Amino acid sequence: MRHKKEVAQRSNTQRVQSLTNQAVIADKCYVAERFFDRLRGLIGTTAFASGEGMLFPRCNDIHMWFMSISIDVVFIRRERTAEGRTNWKVSSVHAGVRPWRFLPLRDSRATETLELPVGTIGRCAIRAGDELCIS
Template sequence: MNTHKNNTITLERTGQVLVTKIRCANNYFLRLRGLIGTPALTKSEGMLISPCKQVHTHFMRYPIDVVFLDKHYTVISKVIAMQPWRVSSYVTNALHVLELPANTAAMLEPADKLIFQ
């Protein structure tokens, strides 16, 4: 179900809050649609897609940051400002993808752990 949760996502290393409103895409149709046809994410919004190893931005109107996470919500890799009509790499070890507004994930590094509260 595509839910809007008012939970926060915090970067464990710094304590910085990345997201205060999470959209969840956790079934086939919600994962396929993702952010297509939606307004751009605000600074405090993100979409968590699970399970997910690869994303596309076909039919989107704005760029996004894409953060690939493992089962412990540890950063594996990221794409900054992925433009519309692109397909990401397939990240074998990923279990989740966190989509954020463009240029907001620059401070994330591989092995950073995200805390969901």
């Protein structure tokens, strides 16, 4: 991921894996927790390498204004079990979302948004209903 300042310096990273088919979706997923990281997102990014991703907690919509690259978008729903365990389920997927998309992309059932390099959804066979491990 290429920014003027590396996102990794400002954000913690997580690994995202499908528990449905064991595919590693992103082994370097930046978590946008802070306001500026969330505001900037991937704006200004000119390269997004395979294995990278950006997770937006408490986010169920995105826009593509000022973006220079297409991305894959996975909306995730966080669920708590009776035992207190957290489950991460894919709510919806959107492959190849193009830059400068006028209308926001939204999933009202989602609690998190995962942005990935184009082709990741197909390569990892991500589908709505898949369970994920974020660690």
